[in-house]
Amino acid sequence: MWLKILYEDDDIEKWPFDPKKITCLITNDKVAPIDNEKKTFRISPIFPLNSKTKIKSLTNCTIYFFNYENAYRVLGKIQKDGERSLKDCVFISCGLSSIILIVNDRKFVNQFRKLSPQKEYAYEKWVVKNSKIQSIKYKVENSSKIRFEKLKIHPYKILPLTERAIVDEFKATIKLLLLKLTTHMPFELPKIRRLIAEVNDLITELTFLESLKGKIPESLSEYTLNDLKNHGVNQVIKHQNIDRILQINSALSYVSTQAFSGAIPILERRSLVRRNSLLGIGSAILALNNLARFIEGSFSKIDFSSLITTHMKTAAPLKGTERLPEYNSNDWFEGSVNIFAHITKPETSYFKMPYFSGRLGYRETEYSIAAAIQSISSGASLEWSLMTLTHEMLHGHVRTIIASIFEGSEKLKVEDLRDSFYETFKKNVHKKETSEKLIDSIRNTIFTYCCNTIAMGSLTSKKPYVTTKLEFKLPKKELLWSIFEVENRNINEIFVHILDLNYFYANRISVYIPLIWCSWAAVPHIKGDLRQYILRSLLTISSKYVGSLHYRFNTSVSVLKELLERHSTGKLKHPIIQDVIRILGDDEILNRYYFPGFKASVIMVDLAKHVFVSSDIKSSLFNDKYVTWESGEKDEYSIEDIFKYSLPTGFNDVSIQSPFAYLLDYMIKVLYNEVEITDLEKETVFQFLALNSNN
Amino acid sequence: MERFFNFITSQRYFHLVAFSSTPYYSLGNFWKDAQVNLDKKKLPIFEDKQFIVEHKRIITDREYYEGDKIDFSVNGNEKAPYNYDVFGIELKKEKIFVVGFPFRSLAKDIIKTLLGSRIKKDIKFVRPLLAKLLIETDGSDFHESPYIGYLTTLGLSLSDDDNIHIANLGGDRPIQSPIYRKVFMPLVQKEKCVLEKCSLKSQILDDKSSGYPKTNSIMHLDENGNFKLYIHQTVNNVFTVPFAFKILRSIKCLDFTDVNPLIHNTE
Numbered sequence: 001m002w003l004k005i006l007y008e009d010d011d012i013e014k015w016p017f018d019p020k021k022i023t024c025l026i027t028n029d030k031v032a033p034i035d036n037e038k039k040t041f042r043i044s045p046i047f048p049l050n051s052k053t054k055i056k057s058l059t060n061c062t063i064y065f066f067n068y069e070n071a072y073r074v075l076g077k078i079q080k081d082g083e084r085s086l087k088d089c090v091f092i093s094c095g096l097s098s099i100i101l102i103v104n105d106r107k108f109v110n111q112f113r114k115l116s117p118q119k120e121y122a123y124e125k126w127v128v129k130n131s132k133i134q135s136i137k138y139k140v141e142n143s144s145k146i147r148f149e150k151l152k153i154h155p156y157k158i159l160p161l162t163e164r165a166i167v168d169e170f171k172a173t174i175k176l177l178l179l180k181l182t183t184h185m186p187f188e189l190p191k192i193r194r195l196i197a198e199v200n201d202l203i204t205e206l207t208f209l210e211s212l213k214g215k216i217p218e219s220l221s222e223y224t225l226n227d228l229k230n231h232g233v234n235q236v237i238k239h240q241n242i243d244r245i246l247q248i249n250s251a252l253s254y255v256s257t258q259a260f261s262g263a264i265p266i267l268e269r270r271s272l273v274r275r276n277s278l279l280g281i282g283s284a285i286l287a288l289n290n291l292a293r294f295i296e297g298s299f300s301k302i303d304f305s306s307l308i309t310t311h312m313k314t315a316a317p318l319k320g321t322e323r324l325p326e327y328n329s330n331d332w333f334e335g336s337v338n339i340f341a342h343i344t345k346p347e348t349s350y351f352k353m354p355y356f357s358g359r360l361g362y363r364e365t366e367y368s369i370a371a372a373i374q375s376i377s378s379g380a381s382l383e384w385s386l387m388t389l390t391h392e393m394l395h396g397h398v399r400t401i402i403a404s405i406f407e408g409s410e411k412l413k414v415e416d417l418r419d420s421f422y423e424t425f426k427k428n429v430h431k432k433e434t435s436e437k438l439i440d441s442i443r444n445t446i447f448t449y450c451c452n453t454i455a456m457g458s459l460t461s462k463k464p465y466v467t468t469k470l471e472f473k474l475p476k477k478e479l480l481w482s483i484f485e486v487e488n489r490n491i492n493e494i495f496v497h498i499l500d501l502n503y504f505y506a507n508r509i510s511v512y513i514p515l516i517w518c519s520w521a522a523v524p525h526i527k528g529d530l531r532q533y534i535l536r537s538l539l540t541i542s543s544k545y546v547g548s549l550h551y552r553f554n555t556s557v558s559v560l561k562e563l564l565e566r567h568s569t570g571k572l573k574h575p576i577i578q579d580v581i582r583i584l585g586d587d588e589i590l591n592r593y594y595f596p597g598f599k600a601s602v603i604m605v606d607l608a609k610h611v612f613v614s615s616d617i618k619s620s621l622f623n624d625k626y627v628t629w630e631s632g633e634k635d636e637y638s639i640e641d642i643f644k645y646s647l648p649t650g651f652n653d654v655s656i657q658s659p660f661a662y663l664l665d666y667m668i669k670v671l672y673n674e675v676e677i678t679d680l681e682k683e684t685v686f687q688f689l690a691l692n693s694n695n
Numbered sequence: 696m697e698r699f700f701n702f703i704t705s706q707r708y709f710h711l712v713a714f715s716s717t718p719y720y721s722l723g724n725f726w727k728d729a730q731v732n733l734d735k736k737k738l739p740i741f742e743d744k745q746f747i748v749e750h751k752r753i754i755t756d757r758e759y760y761e762g763d764k765i766d767f768s769v770n771g772n773e774k775a776p777y778n779y780d781v782f783g784i785e786l787k788k789e790k791i792f793v794v795g796f797p798f799r800s801l802a803k804d805i806i807k808t809l810l811g812s813r814i815k816k817d818i819k820f821v822r823p824l825l826a827k828l829l830i831e832t833d834g835s836d837f838h839e840s841p842y843i844g845y846l847t848t849l850g851l852s853l854s855d856d857d858n859i860h861i862a863n864l865g866g867d868r869p870i871q872s873p874i875y876r877k878v879f880m881p882l883v884q885k886e887k888c889v890l891e892k893c894s895l896k897s898q899i900l901d902d903k904s905s906g907y908p909k910t911n912s913i914m915h916l917d918e919n920g921n922f923k924l925y926i927h928q929t930v931n932n933v934f935t936v937p938f939a940f941k942i943l944r945s946i947k948c949l950d951f952t953d954v955n956p957l958i959h960n961t962e
Contacts, residue, residue, distance in 0.1 A: 330833065333873040507867070546845070546871070547836045555836075555843055558900035562909060615873070629866075633913035634706070636927045639898060640867050 001055070001091075002027045003100070003278055004043045005133075005267075019133045019267070024058045024126065026102075032275055042270055042278035044262070045377075046100055047682040049075065049090040059131050061104055065097035067122040067184070067264060071283070072693035074099060074116045076653035086111050094376065094685045095262040095271075095279030096184060096286075097124065117653060122184070122264045138264050140183050151175050154200045158210050163238075166245050167206075170199055173252045180260045184282070188289070191351045195367075198351075199248060202241040209234050244366065251368035254355035259285045273356070273376065281356070284376050287691040288354040291386055291659055292369050294694075295393050296352070298620040302337065303344045304397070308404035308439065311340040317441035318611070324428050324448045325472045327603065332610035335438045341616050352393070361523075364392035380683035382518035382571055382670055386691070387663050390504040391496060391516075398495040401612060402488065405442055421447075422477045429474045445607050446491060450483040451475065452600035459490040459532045459601065465592045491604055497540045498608035503621055504660055506643045509541050511668055513560060514567045518671075521574040534560070534580055535597050542602060543609045553598050557584055559639070566637060571671055624658035643668065649675060651686070659691045697908055699741055700750040700930040702780040704765060709782075709795040710802045711914075711922035713821035713940060715951055716814060718790060722749060722783040725792060728812040729805045731755075734778060743906065746937040747785040750930075752778045753805075759798040782930075784937050789944045791821060793936055795924065803957045810955065819951035821940070822920030825890040828948040829883060834870035837946070841902030842938035846870060847913060850892035851879060862888075867896075892917040897935035907934050914939055920956035 008021040027033040032043055048055070068074050071092075078090060089108045091100040101112060124138035151174060156167045174196060181188050204217045212229060220228065220237070227233050261271035262280020271280040318335045320328030333339075357363070357370040364370075371389055378384040408417035425447045427434045436444070451472060457463030475483070505512040516537070520526045526533055541556040561584040568577050583589055626647045632638030645665030647654065656662045666687065669675040677683050726733060734752035741748040756775040760767050767777040779801060784793040796802035810818065829846070837844040849864040862879065869875050882888035898911040912932035915923040926932065943949050 331876075333876055336873065338873055544868075545836055545843070546834055547838060551836070551838055551843075554840070555838070555900065558841075558902075562901055631865075631913065632911075633894075633925045634927075636929060636931075637911075639896075639911055 001046055001048065002029060002033050002043050003046045003091075003093075004033055004041055005278060006037075007040045019136050022133045022267075023131050024063070024128045024133055025131065026055055026058050042267075043274075044093055044095060044276050044278035044280075045681055046091045046093045046279075047679065047685060048088075049079065049092060050084070050087045051678075053088045055102065057131070058102065058128050061102055061128050062106075062109075063126040063128060064101040064103070064109060065124040065126075065264065065266060065279070066099040066101070066120045067096050068099060068116075068118060068120050070118060070655060070693045071098040072651055072689040073653050073655060074118065075651035075689065077115050077117050078112065079651045080653060081115055082111070086115075092682075092685055092689065093279045094276065094281050094284045094688055096122075096260075096282030097262065097264060097266065097279055098283045098685075098689055124264045124266055136265070136267070138266075140264055151178060151196070152200075153196070154203045154207070156203050156207055158207055160210075163206060163242055166242060166249065167199075167203060169249050170245055170252070173249060173256060177252060177256045180256070180263065184260065184263055185286070185289075191293075191353075194351045195248065195353075199245060202244055206238060206241050209238050247365060248353075248367050251353040251355065251365075254357070254368075255285070255353045258282075258355050259289075273373070276376070281376055283685070283688045283692060284379070285355065287379075287659075287688040288356070288369075288371050288375075288386060288389070290692055290694070291389055291663075292352055292354045292393065294621075294659055295390065298617050299397055301346050301616050301620055302341050302614055303346065304337065305400055305404045305407075307337060307340050307344045308401065309407050311343065312439040312442065313437055315340070315438040317436040317438055318445070321441045321445060322428070323431065324444055325452065325603075327445065327448075327606075329606040329610050332606065335441070336611045337614050338616070341614060352396070354389075362388045362392050364395050366396075369393060376684070377681050378684060380666070380670070380677065380680055380687045382515060382667060383522035385515075385519065385663070385667060386687075387504065387515070387660075387667060388519050390660070391500050394496040394499050394503075395492060398492045398499065401495065402446075402492060405439060405446065418477065418481055422480060425480075426474060429472070442607065442611065445603055447480060447484070449491065449600065449603050450480060450487055452603070453483060453487055456596035456600035458487055458597055459493060459535050461597070462531060462593055463596050465596045490601070493536065494539055494601055494604040495608040495612065497536055498543050498605055499613060501540055501543065502609070502613045503618055505664060506622065507544075508640050508643055509544055509559065510563060510638065510640050511643070511664070511671070513537055513541065513563045514572060514671055515667055517564065517567075517577065517580075518571055521572065521576050527576055527579075530576070530579060530583065531593060531597075534583060535594060535601070538594065538598055539601055539605050542598070543605050549599050549602060552602065553595055556598075557590060557594075560584060567671070570673065622658055622661050624656070624661045626656075627658065627661045651689075654693070656690055656693045659694060662690060663687075698929040698931055699739055699748075699908065700782070700933070702750070702926065702930050703752075703778065704767065704780055704797055705926045705928050705930050707797055707926060709797055709924050709926050710799045711793055711795045711924060711936065712802055712806055712956065713791060713793045713920065713922060715789075715791050715819050715821060717817045720790070720792070720814070720817070722747060722785050722792065724814070725783065725794065725809070726751065728814055729809045730812070731805060731808075741934075745787060745941070747783075747787070748933060748937065749783050751781050751783060753781055753801070754778045757804070759801045782933050784933070784940075786937050786940055786944075789941060791940050791944065791949075793922075793940060795926075795933065795936070799957070806955060806957055818953075820920050820954060820956055822918060822950050822952055822954075822956060823916050823943060824948045824950050825893060825916070825918045826883075826886075828943070828946075829870075829890045829893075831946065831948070834868070837942040839938065839942060839945075841900045841905050841907060842897065842935065842942070843900065844895055844897040844935075844939055844942060846893050847896045848894040848915075849875070849879075849890060850917075851883075852889045852891045853882065853887065854889070855882070855887040861891075890918075895939055897932075897939055899934055899938070910934055912936075917959075919954075919959040920952070921959060 004025040006023040086108050089101050089103050092098055093100060101109060103109060122140040126136055127134045153171050201219050205220055208217050257272050259282055261269045263282060271277045273281050319331040352369045354369045356373045356376055358373040360370040361372040369392060372384055374384040375386055379386050421443055424440050425444045428444050501507055501512045520533055537560050538556040541559050542552040545552045545555050564577050564581055626645050628644045628646050630642040632640055632642050645661045732754045734754055738750040754776050758777055766773050768774055769776045769778050779797055782795045847867060849869050851862045853859050879888055895914045899907050899909060901909050908931040910931040912924055912935040
């Protein structure tokens, strides 16, 4: 169902427009109702609360658009206690105006407001007569209550025009964004404050680098004045800073337009997502933002960077790493982040800006997190689920971990640091007495992985299996570091999978594997690199089994094959899955091309699992009274305990505290056909509203 | 899914009794010695080099089921005689027999008869050595292709704490948990904490050559030798039982005793 407005043909270029010349329509087309008339239009898909509701026209009626902080709860109450005639008037959308009432009698609005467990923070009312909008009224509650945030940007007059223009753009964008945030998303203001502070630091550096006068900014304290006077160094830092502000500007323009187009007053801004040009995608972006914020909040409980660079520097090394490359990870928990978590202070949250992108798909950068634009209409499907966000966001977290492991003393130059790390590893390999600390042993396991890859390959490097036992050789320093640089991405990927499984999928491989293959199968480039994706899966599964390498490999192969076969006639009915199953049934290929890379990489699986999975983060992510566990013993196919989010399907008059627990449960139900999706887009909007319900 | 057996009443817990006997004993002898009246219909038997797994149906006038949802009557009239699915397993090399009953009271009756028979003196009941199992395996998986197993829920009894006597650690892999390793493992090593009951998670993985069905199960076991298993609809998960006993035997975590496990209250 589409809500559509049409402007009179001679009004296309006129501004301000006359609302009385706007025709209001409702259509039941499957595709966007766009015709060849010389009239401009705005459309948005809307969905009746009651699936049986039929509405043919909007000739004479009143339309109310409501913005709620927790529309899911409001709809839950209406669903539960509202009369049928009231429910027939209620529609939902993925705009900020997520609840729409189309009524012929004011009594329904009164009933609706009476039942609502909370008051709307904004509403807009259109009176429609003979299909034309006769009047528009609106009210935004928050605007007068919340103090407007003053924008303070450090002086940047002295910057050259190109750089100045980029900062101007930031200033203008942020000013407009602040106006809207104050009204519609005041809870996002702290994030923007941090963003402004970050950009102010960049501006301070830029102005100093331009003038080279005064005190060196704190953030550049690692450099001397002479360093900064060096043209090369000066330019590199400037370019980096400008690039960062450009990235921020780009993300801000997406966020600003996507979040607030269609916000009340609705006709003021047209959404750039044309399919939703009337009401916008505000609720979708809020859901995305909410998930990102929830992850950031959970991960900020521990300052990993400080934990690694301070506490792990003095603690005893990982037991069982004295004779690398042989190791025993049984007691690695004694060096895990959980041991030190209570003595570190919480970290300040990240402030990534989330938006939907048609070009980037799911992608994480320093300042932004992009979700595939397909998720706006199909986010409730397994292929385009917002759950994919977790994987992307973990990349940033793992980058911090790995960078911290390789961070040395500020007094040492990079080359000296590399020498020192290499020598520590060399002593371990040659079984010499060392005074290794925890961080050294962690670094040594990473170096061991790098050495393993020389003969055995990795996720991205294919080395065939040889029957003779490969002797572990310590490469020269330069080679080891260059391998580390090449393999850094693979290390990051392995860590991300293990953390993703543990943090967001409750350590359920029976869920994680089919779901991740659902999202992979939807992306065309996977077919060209199947080995990597199979290996990633095998390594992730191996984290659940304890025993020899061959045992873990063979078990992982069997489990992966079984899981894919089980879903290959259901949600994983895809040619690529058949290709994978074929490979998993071919012992020769597996032993020749998969086992070596697996063998080289398992040490990274164990390191991630035993040392870097935080129980604090885990519990924070799933801290919700509706989370329950059931023994899997009664399930013919279950290989693990069964995770459930015990909230009835449909809207509920409650707040969902853990959006991930809700989302995971939902995806499991879809995977096992426990929910029937008759209207994917409606289900997606429904999900956005549910994910926003912990505000 | 391929299935070997068709039970009238699957999807319920079965009580297992394990015993060993003289080298020449067999499942056939057991049914005779237990003096049960078996359905004459030919029911499937699985046999390979390692195991025999057979399905039998006991016909008796005694009603063991007190609920009203399932009709166990032979004639479908909710009246005697009744028939009950049971299964018998023989581990050929180990000479261990495992018999599964849908009701504990049925198991009690049959074992009572068995103990009154000619082979009374040859019977040794099998019980798991849980303390040894916990310490020696240290959380490692048990595996022998195509079977893998590992301990899941742990029921620990503490002797040095006046405030906590029992700790039940539920979950997939409690032994891998830092809480277990930090808190309970040192107590277990000092014998201040004893494993009284646990669950063994078993999986039979896909293996074309073995002929066993892909399946999984969770078997509950206590130190007295009470074993309990939820039988799935396909009944395929009975195949995990012989593997579990075989592995426990190979790592020397089984004990042989005269004490009938069914005299202990398991609740």
